[in-house]
Amino acid sequence: MTVALSGGLDMAYFAKIESGIVTQVISVSNEVCGEPSLVFPDTCAAGRAFIANTLKLEGTWKQTSYNNNIRKQYAGIGFSYDELKDEFVAPQPFPSWSLDSNNDWQAPTLRPEGNFYWDEESLSWVEVPVG
Numbered sequence: 001m002t003v004a005l006s007g008g009l010d011m012a013y014f015a016k017i018e019s020g021i022v023t024q025v026i027s028v029s030n031e032v033c034g035e036p037s038l039v040f041p042d043t044c045a046a047g048r049a050f051i052a053n054t055l056k057l058e059g060t061w062k063q064t065s066y067n068n069n070i071r072k073q074y075a076g077i078g079f080s081y082d083e084l085k086d087e088f089v090a091p092q093p094f095p096s097w098s099l100d101s102n103n104d105w106q107a108p109t110l111r112p113e114g115n116f117y118w119d120e121e122s123l124s125w126v127e128v129p130v131g
Helices: 042-053
Strands: 002-004 011-018 021-029 060-064 080-082 087-089 116-119 124-127
Touching: 011 042, 021 042, 021 080, 042 060
Parallel strands: 002 021
Antiparallel strands: 011 021, 011 060, 080 087, 116 124
16 A cells, blocks of 8 residues: 655655565655755665654665665565565566566566467467457
8 A cells, every 4th residue: 555645746655675575666756855955875875764764664674766766676465576676576476486686587488579468377368259
């Protein structure tokens, strides 16, 4: 669940990481992160200071970006955090899929062109019927 802690459309988002997993995502105004005079990663430091000192929330907080500009992709609850690459990783969509070197999940076989969905039971792509 995302918790908005301040109003307005211009928000910065922070993910709480516990044991490498995102457990909470909150939003704060860009203003408390020092925007527009500060840019990432300085906004992250300012936001973490606000979270710790003003909101009194403990833990490890990392800035994330709703438009995927920071740390690969927007962090949702259940995402993992790759500390070496400093980016968020989506949960594994299917047991048979594996993570590639770019932290993207890949099916065991390439998806064919057209309208297909993954069927984990048969470990294959199945074409969506038309009509």
